Amino acid sequence: MDHFNYHNNALHAEQVALTDIAAQFGTPCYVYSRATIERHYQAFTAALSGHPHLICYAVKANSNLAVLNVLARLGSGFDIVSGGELARVIEAGGDPTKVVFSGVAKTAEEIATALKAGIHCFNVESEPELDRINEVARQLDMTAPVSLRVNPDVDAQTHPYISTGLKQNKFGIAMERAETAYLHAQQLPHLEVIGADCHIGSQLTSLEPFIDALDRLLALVDRLAEHGIKLKHLDVGGGLGVNYQDEQPPLPADYATAIKQRLSGRKLTLIMEPGRAIMANAGVMLTKVEFLKQGDDRDFAIVDAAMNDLLRPALYSAWQEIVAVTPRHGTSKAYDVVGPVCETGDFLGKDRQLVLQPEDLLAVRSSGAYGFTMASNYNSRPRVAEVMVDGSQPFLIRQRETLQQLWQGEALLP
């Protein structure tokens, strides 16, 4: 359940009609619901209550400052993958001591900044990264808290582009090398080994792969204990799927119950890094029909949003529901909903039954995660506005880019 529902034949975000948002802020734009973000976050904290835990929202899913701030106010931690994301968290009022830093290629500069900011932990993804973090910490005369991201070689049964826990993926340290890597880390004087971590992929719709990975991680924790390495936390990453079409992903409560069972009797704080599960269904992308065009064997609804604004359909053939903001009566037609970008892959949805007229507003549902954050300026299209609704109030949380911003920082030759 989200907070995007129809009242008086108009789709609303909480109490605000999307027609009013389009009139006030223009299209295309992203619209988020604060209440939905809060409810999704609280589903995780409620599910984990009774066990020491830290929810580290995965910033890459949606990094708008207002989104981060809403979560920071609830006490959320953050999973980051770059110095840019750390800067956003701090700018948004997030607590750096609740930040975990993942990512396969942290630069020395990013490591130094994160160390000085006092982050909770580095999720280390390779042996050479251990040495780099140790060296940066030595130069700063500090000790870096580290956890090793282990690659458990588990099939997440998701789209191959977003599966990360298989041997052939670039992420994490191979399970068979993990013990040796931990022993090495233990000997580095400027590191403190505090945890173990894995993240096997995104949009998982069953518990099995999670549990499989967790069991492998716990077996490693036991082997490490035999070497005298005692960990304080276990970070199970993100990856919990959402309902885009007819998926039935496990609820945070089901997932948490399964984890808590396995962790009972162990003194391990649990860290989770959900991104999509918090943000995807907390946002829609609002777009306007420019033209209805009859093709040879199909009809096109050409809208003002494109793959540069919402990449998921083009990149993963992802299916997201497209609905009319003010539905019309009449006989529907099958439309390919496409954008203005010069690519055949520029579509938001194919073969969608809709009753449409030019100028109609459409909402692409489930766009709150990996929507705006994956947007680009391809075809010199300014990035769109973002709006957050809080009850009966819409707030502009990112202005639509101007044309001048498109070439900001560029220079002509003398």
Ligand SMILES: Cc1ncc(COP(=O)(O)O)c(C=O)c1O
């Ligand atoms: C290390 C890490 N943590 C957390 C996430 C968030 O994943 P999701 O949005 O599927 O919850 C990702 C992205 O898949 C990730 O790479």
Ligand SMILES: N[C@@H](CCCC[NH3+])C(=O)O
């Ligand atoms: N961007 C992807 C998910 C990748 C997750 C990043 N680790 C999506 O839209 O589904």
